[in-house]
Every structure is written in C-alpha cells, then in structure tokens.
Amino acid sequence: MTERKYTCIICPQGCEITVTLDGKDIVKVEGNTCKRGEAYVTEELTAPKRTLTTTVMTLSGRPVPVRTVGTVPKEKLFDCMKEINAVKAKDGVRHGDVIIEDVAGTGVSVVATADDV
Ligand code: SF4
Numbered sequence: 001m002t003e004r005k006y007t008c009i010i011c012p013q014g015c016e017i018t019v020t021l022d023g024k025d026i027v028k029v030e031g032n033t034c035k036r037g038e039a040y041v042t043e044e045l046t047a048p049k050r051t052l053t054t055t056v057m058t059l060s061g062r063p064v065p066v067r068t069v070g071t072v073p074k075e076k077l078f079d080c081m082k083e084i085n086a087v088k089a090k091d092g093v094r095h096g097d098v099i100i101e102d103v104a105g106t107g108v109s110v111v112a113t114a115d116d117v
Helices: 035-046 074-086
Strands: 002-007 016-022 025-030 053-058 063-068 098-100 110-112
Antiparallel strands (some): 063 110, 098 110
C-alpha cells in the first residue's frame, strides 16, 4: 500500500486529501469534505487535466494573454503550447476572441483574456 497526498483545487477550501493505493487501485480517499474532492483525485490519478494560460503575439509583435476554455489532458500540454506558439493573433484582438479552435485536437478552444491595446 502507498499513500499520496493532494491539495484539492476545485474550491477555495483547499482540502488536503490522502489517497491510499494498492498498486494503481484506489483503496481509500480521506480528507475530502465533499464528493468533488474524490472525483478530483481520481482524475489526477487516471487522466490529469489542466487549464493552460499563456500568451500569444499579435501580428505587430505585442503579447496578448490567452487561456484554454476548459481543461486539456496534461499529456497534451506540450502539443498545445507548440500550436499556440506558432500562431499570431490579429491586431486589435478583443477579450474573448477565439485564437485557436480545437487546439492540438483536444476539442478545446484558446481565447484571448484581454484586449490588444
Ligand atoms: S474536497 Fe470539496 S470542499 Fe474540499 S476543496 Fe475539494 S471541492 Fe472544496
């Protein structure tokens, strides 16, 4: 048996969750205040996902902050960054504009999180 400790990031309470594993099998989950914590650690152990925040450059060379709309599989982050680094946003891009649809085949869009000024 092994134990892994996680801090749940689903809500601001930040419960410290301990997962007991028998090999890859989850035997026990402790410390979560609600079911969402158990779902979070289960996903972390089986198919971890992340929201990606970064910047893209506009055609004129100004950086604009962007993020994925939702989460992408952790193992796809490098492919997502490669695709994001290869695009240029139009000048005058606005907060919420889609920069990439379906980044790296994840089905997730990348949007601007600020205006290009
Ligand atoms: S386990 Fe529930 S209450 Fe605790 S941080 Fe996660 S979502 Fe919030």
